[in-house]
Amino acid sequence: MRDDHFNELLELLSHPNIRPSIEPKRIAKSFYYDAIYQSAIIALCFSVLGKSSDLGGKPTLCMNSAYLNLCQFTAIRSDLLIDLKRWKDLKGKRYDQPLDRFLVLPRGFFTDPNFRDVIRYLVATHALALAGAKDIHFLKSEPNNTLTNLLEKIEVDGLFEVERKTLQSIKDLRISQKELGVE
Amino acid sequence: MKLTIENVVISGESAIGPFSGSLSFTPGLNVICANNAFGKSLIYTAIEWCLGLEILYVTSPGNDEIFSDAVRTLINLEDTKDVVVLSSKARLTLSGGPNVKITLSRSIKGGDTRIIEAEFKGVTSKAPEGTKILYQTGQGSLADKNGGFQAFILELLGVPSFEVMTFKGKPSRIYLENLAPLFMIDQLSGWSSLQSLQIKRYGQIEIEAASVETILGLNAHSKKRFQKQRANLSERSLKNQISDIVAKINKLLVLGFGWDQEFSSRGSLEDLVAKYGDFDIAECLEKNVHWNFDREIARLSDAKKSLKEKLATGDIDSDKKNHTAQITQRSLNIKSSLFSYKNQLNTLRLQQAEEKRLLKTVEDKIQSAKDLVRFKEKNIGLLRDVHCPTCEQGIEPRTFNLTEQSKENIETYIAAGDKEKSVLKQSIEELDVEAARILSYIDMIEKEARDIDSSLELLNATVGRQREALVRLSTEIQEVESKIAQVHRIKDTAKEIQDSIAAWKADATAIVHDSIETAEYKEEKKTIKAFAECLIGLLRAFKHEGVSSNDDEQSITIDEDYVPYRKSRLLSSIGSASDHPRLILAYTLALMMTSFNRNGNHPGFVVFDEPLQQNPDAAHRKFFVNFLINQGKTLPGQTIFFTNLNPEELKQLRANNTDVQVFDRSSFLTSTLALRE
Numbered sequence: 001m002r003d004d005h006f007n008e009l010l011e012l013l014s015h016p017n018i019r020p021s022i023e024p025k026r027i028a029k030s031f032y033y034d035a036i037y038q039s040a041i042i043a044l045c046f047s048v049l050g051k052s053s054d055l056g057g058k059p060t061l062c063m064n065s066a067y068l069n070l071c072q073f074t075a076i077r078s079d080l081l082i083d084l085k086r087w088k089d090l091k092g093k094r095y096d097q098p099l100d101r102f103l104v105l106p107r108g109f110f111t112d113p114n115f116r117d118v119i120r121y122l123v124a125t126h127a128l129a130l131a132g133a134k135d136i137h138f139l140k141s142e143p144n145n146t147l148t149n150l151l152e153k154i155e156v157d158g159l160f161e162v163e164r165k166t167l168q169s170i171k172d173l174r175i176s177q178k179e180l181g182v183e
Numbered sequence: 184m185k186l187t188i189e190n191v192v193i194s195g196e197s198a199i200g201p202f203s204g205s206l207s208f209t210p211g212l213n214v215i216c217a218n219n220a221f222g223k224s225l226i227y228t229a230i231e232w233c234l235g236l237e238i239l240y241v242t243s244p245g246n247d248e249i250f251s252d253a254v255r256t257l258i259n260l261e262d263t264k265d266v267v268v269l270s271s272k273a274r275l276t277l278s279g280g281p282n283v284k285i286t287l288s289r290s291i292k293g294g295d296t297r298i299i300e301a302e303f304k305g306v307t308s309k310a311p312e313g314t315k316i317l318y319q320t321g322q323g324s325l326a327d328k329n330g331g332f333q334a335f336i337l338e339l340l341g342v343p344s345f346e347v348m349t350f351k352g353k354p355s356r357i358y359l360e361n362l363a364p365l366f367m368i369d370q371l372s373g374w375s376s377l378q379s380l381q382i383k384r385y386g387q388i389e390i391e392a393a394s395v396e397t398i399l400g401l402n403a404h405s406k407k408r409f410q411k412q413r414a415n416l417s418e419r420s421l422k423n424q425i426s427d428i429v430a431k432i433n434k435l436l437v438l439g440f441g442w443d444q445e446f447s448s449r450g451s452l453e454d455l456v457a458k459y460g461d462f463d464i465a466e467c468l469e470k471n472v473h474w475n476f477d478r479e480i481a482r483l484s485d486a487k488k489s490l491k492e493k494l495a496t497g498d499i500d501s502d503k504k505n506h507t508a509q510i511t512q513r514s515l516n517i518k519s520s521l522f523s524y525k526n527q528l529n530t531l532r533l534q535q536a537e538e539k540r541l542l543k544t545v546e547d548k549i550q551s552a553k554d555l556v557r558f559k560e561k562n563i564g565l566l567r568d569v570h571c572p573t574c575e576q577g578i579e580p581r582t583f584n585l586t587e588q589s590k591e592n593i594e595t596y597i598a599a600g601d602k603e604k605s606v607l608k609q610s611i612e613e614l615d616v617e618a619a620r621i622l623s624y625i626d627m628i629e630k631e632a633r634d635i636d637s638s639l640e641l642l643n644a645t646v647g648r649q650r651e652a653l654v655r656l657s658t659e660i661q662e663v664e665s666k667i668a669q670v671h672r673i674k675d676t677a678k679e680i681q682d683s684i685a686a687w688k689a690d691a692t693a694i695v696h697d698s699i700e701t702a703e704y705k706e707e708k709k710t711i712k713a714f715a716e717c718l719i720g721l722l723r724a725f726k727h728e729g730v731s732s733n734d735d736e737q738s739i740t741i742d743e744d745y746v747p748y749r750k751s752r753l754l755s756s757i758g759s760a761s762d763h764p765r766l767i768l769a770y771t772l773a774l775m776m777t778s779f780n781r782n783g784n785h786p787g788f789v790v791f792d793e794p795l796q797q798n799p800d801a802a803h804r805k806f807f808v809n810f811l812i813n814q815g816k817t818l819p820g821q822t823i824f825f826t827n828l829n830p831e832e833l834k835q836l837r838a839n840n841t842d843v844q845v846f847d848r849s850s851f852l853t854s855t856l857a858l859r860e
Binding site for chain 1: 550552555557558563565571578588596598599600
């Protein structure tokens with residue numbers, strides 16, 4: 001905004017009859033925190049980056065929980081990919097740091113409560129299952145088809161292309177657990 | 184010339200011999216009554232075929248697919264089924280008054296379907312009696328005055344060459360197929376809406392309205408419509424032109440004078456003419472930056488002259504002892520400002536790159552949000568019935584503190600994103616302009632730096648104060664000459680732009696939005712009023728539910744596109760579904776009646792195929808029969824109905840002396856010559 005716009009706004013607000021009001025209904029909330037959106041991205045994370053595994057004899061796709069957290073967080077905020085690449089490029093160099101200490105990346109993803117809540121919900125729908133402290137399994141034969149249905153719609157309608165590309169780029173970075181700082 | 188249909192013949196050769204069918208018509212009301220499989224629509228199609236109207240249904244002229252198999256492949260002749268058709272043709276005899284006959288023949292199978300053969304009797308202006316002329320159908324048949332069917336038939340009907348504009352910006356004429364939906368009502372699509380068969384693929388703008396104007400003979404209305412269409416199209420092109428000119432003005436002012444305010448090319452053409460029609464670049468520069476080309480050139484020329492005189496007379500200011508130091512200092516100053524501008528440019532580019540990155544992010548987010556909306560549209564939401572994975576007890580989804588957004592919420596986010604996107608785009612564009620301005624400074628300064636460097640080189644090569652002074656003079660002359668050349672360049676560009684403004688203004692002011700109503704135009708308004716009055720009378724006769732008994736003559740109005748309204752509501756949206764065909768029937772007849780009364784260009788006949796197959800109830804069938812009895816004989820032109828009446832209706836018509844041709848046999852085409860029954 002240019003200075004003259006600020007001055008104009010200042011002049012308007014300083015008028016004695018002006019009473020600023022805020023209408024929360026008209027404020028555009030970010031859709032990042034929508035549970036269905038987050039579930040869809042988690043489904044995509046498993047589909048692009050999950051490793052074939054099994055849990056109690058049932059076939060699953062498995063991901064480290066911190067890695068899943070990072071992938072989901074970055075897929076939603078694709079502009080962070082540049083910083084993630086920069087961090088990876090520094091590997092073995094003077095400023096090489098584990099991810100949790102790399103200053104450019106926001107801290108949020110390790111303590112993202114939304115992510116935790118969505119995971120809890122997906123576990124309750126039997127779409128995901130927790131194994132130990134580190135691994136999350138996506139059950140290929142989930143009873144409610146919560147994530148399977150989302151993946152199918154994404155595939156058929158060609159949705160979330162940016163997120164999918166971002167996840168593919170993260171896969172190409174080959175981030176290890178050690179680098180994540182969670183080993 | 185008003186025409187009536189006198190006779191239709193379809194004939195041909197089959198594997199077991201010749202077959203034919205013939206039907207004659209009287210000049211006034213004709214009710215042709217036969218069972219469904221008789222071939223009424225075959226006769227209707229034959230009329231269209233002989234008038235070259237197949238183009239209403241197929242994309243290429245001469246395509247016989249508009250006919251049923253009976254005249255193209257296999258025919259049932261009396262007791263013999265599926266007899267192979269070897270050849271067939273249709274013949275339409277039109278009457279233009281006593282002893283004036285035109286017979287149009289056209290092959291359906293076994294001949295050139297693109298040719299219509301015309302034979303004349305009593306039309307001495309066309310050809311000697313008995314002569315046959317072959318007319319070509321299809322593209323170019325209107326332009327071909329001698330051999331084109333369109334040119335021939337429209338001339339025969341006396342339809343003047345009304346023009347319409349096309350979407351491509353080229354004028355077009357109105358063809359017979361544009362008029363046909365107003366006098367030929369086909370049994371299927373013809374009854375679905377007013378002019379439902381009107382051809383749109385020719386790209387004629389407002390063709391429905393232009394066709395009505397042609398039929399009613401509204402010459403002044405048609406001309407005015409055409410002028411308006413041409414003006415609208417020209418307006419668009421002129422707005423594009425001024426936008427280009429304004430961009431050039433902005434570029435000249437930014438690059439030549441460091442102007443930091445852009446002129447806008449938005450607004451109506453009228454506003455733009457007022458703003459730029461008399462725009463004078465020289466005057467603008469004089470007023471805003473006190474710049475005048477001639478004055479500047481004169482000043483620089485004087486300076487050059489004076490410098491040259493000094494050089495010639497040796498009147499050299501030898502006191503300026505340290506000229507080298509001065510030039511060196513100037514060179515340093517210039518290099519310093521060059522560095523500063525390059526820094527600014529670099530910052531701008533970084534800022535622009537960052538904004539472009541941000542724009543990409545915003546665009547990605549908008550796309551993701553749109554994708555999410557598609558989930559919401561398909562009602563994909565949270566599962567309501569979830570259970571604890573360990574104790575298997577039911578859990579409410581709200582216990583997970585999840586956020587769930589509605590489709591509307593996300594759409595608000597998208598709208599906000601769109602705004603942000605447009606702000607970013609604008610900012611990137613502004614940075615572009617700023618960068619161009621700085622680049623122009625850099626360009627100028629670099630040139631100056633080069634001049635100074637060459638002066639320094641000269642100085643370094645000279646020895647002695649006098650020679651140093653001479654070199655200084657030469658350098659100054661060189662600089663002034665360079666400036667004069669630059670001013671000339673800008674002046675030429677300004678002149679070029681000024682000329683284009685003058686040409687644009689001439690074109691823009693030539694567009695006349697003619698608001699004057701001529702006497703002819705006013706007179707034609709009476710025709711439209713008469714049409715509306717006639718329409719309401721017929722709607723009453725057919726008992727269209729959209730017209731109540733309380734409605735007066737003013738209740739039905741016709742808008743500028745000749746669409747009927749009842750007060751302020753679209754008439755086609757009032758009443759029951761079966762009122763729709765009644766509206767089409769009334770509209771078509773009202774056009775014919777008005778055109779006859781007001782000397783319009785109606786061809787003289789209307790043909791309705793199966794008006795009673797459009798779901799009228801018993802009461803409305805009765806109203807239709809009553810109309811035929813009471814008003815059928817008063818209709819001014821020839822009116823042909825192909826229909827199927829029940830015995831009671833037939834009895835009623837005959838009791839009231841209404842002529843009905845009834846065919847009891849099963850098929851129009853027989854292996855013997857069919858006679859009029």
